[in-house]
Amino acid sequence: MKRPSSSATILLLSAASLFGAAPQVAHADAGAAAAAATKVAGGGISATLKNMDYRYFVAGGVCAATSHGITTPVDVVKTRMQANPEVYNKGMSHALVDILKTDGPSALLGGLGPTVVGYGIEGAMKFGVYEVLKPVFKSLLAGLVSAKRDTTAAAFIAASVVAGAVASVLLCPMESARIRIVTDENYSDDGLLTALPKLIRDDGGVAALFGGLWAMLSKQVPYTMAKQVSFDVVAGMLYAALSSKSASSDDLKWIVSVLSAFVASLFACVFSQPGDMILTETYKGDVGSKSFFGVVGDIYGRGGPAEFFRGTGARIVHVGLIITSQLVIYDIVKQLLGLPATGSH
Template identity: 30%
Template sequence: MSSSKAANTNAFLVPQFSPKNYSSFFLAGALCCTISHGAMTPIDVVKTRIQIDPAFKSHSFASGARYIVASEGPRGLLTGFGPTAVGYLAQGGAKFAGYEFWKKKFVEIAGSQEAAVEHRTAIYLGAATIAEFFADILLTPLEATRIRLVSQRGYATGLVSGFTRLAREGGVRELYAGFLPILCKQIPYAIGQFTVNEYCHELVFRSITEESKQKISQSPTLKYSISLGSGIIAGFAAAILSHPADTLLSQINKGHGPTGSMSSRLVALAREAGFKGLFAGLGPRMIMTAGLVSSQFLMYGAIKDALGAPAGIEIHK
């Protein structure tokens, strides 16, 4: 009897999240992603044009933005705002809630605190990958619409007309033509975003005293400052890891590349672009992604706090 009580005392306890908690995670993720991606639309427009429009190959971000304003007016920088906002509303909710869900599941599978800590990298990678896969099912048709609006001026007047035309002319196949490259882009992005952010937080908390940890827990300013710094570093990592596939995704949705299977088209486009071409527009995208990821983590934490949602599971060393 006493040994049983001792075993229960040392039992590995994982916080249980309710459906309401997951709905809070989803809402917080949806809002932080749609707000951040919507705000970054002008940067994304310039980045996409540099990637796929020969007229922009020699342009920097600043000169590209000036060229768009001069030729299309300021509204040209907001091309694709509708599908961006709606697409990342759905994708963001599924990604953040999914990451919380799968991280908890993998911690439970590990079976002990020690095993979870030892295998935390695999847990981060697995949770980010699975969450992003399902989130991309929601995102892909709207991302295809966004890229078509940005790359093909005059294609449609906005989200509804662009999505309707793409669905009517190409059907499901055209809407999901970029699913494989978007997975190749978004999964490395999510891995960089979540895994690097987790390790940045771990490095901070391993290098400070218990007294400092108490001060941080009681100070929203300190807590959000750490979240901001970790998010910027995670954003740089996410941009670098995902940029080659981002370039290929833009090319696929523009209709470039040979016919055939998606994998053969991606290989052909990658060979044609070369190393330098695959990383065209990386500078603007690193700026954009650092702003995206850091602002998302800040807003995600703040919205969760406002909704009274619990903190995610911590498995830092």
């Protein structure tokens, strides 16, 4: 029988780790990985819970729900600017004034419910899956390349891609509701519980909630990769620098968290801005009316590559607030739950 390929083994181990197989397969060869994955299938949910540290999921859910919730007004302005550039074309401050004059202060809280619930679930899975898969990919890659090569960064990237994809599937229905509430007058008075069934009815079934999945992936995977990996790497570098200077990392750990989070926000904004534009354009009207590449073509046709970066200024403020607060909260909650600060170990 043919031995599984290396790429197949990677996927196999990723799935296996979520069911508690990481310890058994971390240093296995391709054939042993397949056998371990088969064994895992009968392990059941109890093995999953035993080997997954719930604290990462709790910290991720708390930080994502909080950070996205408090920045909802900024997100409303940014989304309106992207969805209606012909109306809101004079910058963020003018857009804010126009929204307040036209729709009142309550409009700035549009989509708050879907935002908190959706990003709470998404954050829990994104941070949790990322932390669970990091050691799995690191062990796997260490067995596939020369022992002299450091596979840490590659493992972090691989884990972040998988985590971003998982989170995208979970977030898609909530984001469908949020963007429709913010951009469609027919949904402006709806909350999460009324918007979701209304979307299902208006757009032709449950599948309509996932009509923007490819657009969601185009935003969330680069966003997750840039945010998670840069936060880990920058924090690790800062702690290493403090160690070499014989400085007390405990006294400066909050400065490390804030600086690392700020740098991560810049990377995440730049990497995910085109995907964010695609996502907003996808949900602007009937989600199923255009293909993913059709939406990309429309955006490009309006102004070339620069059009994908419309609203970047507003988004830098938005993403900067979200990620800086999110990652600092994540570190705080982790430490309250008995986990070490990011990059300190």
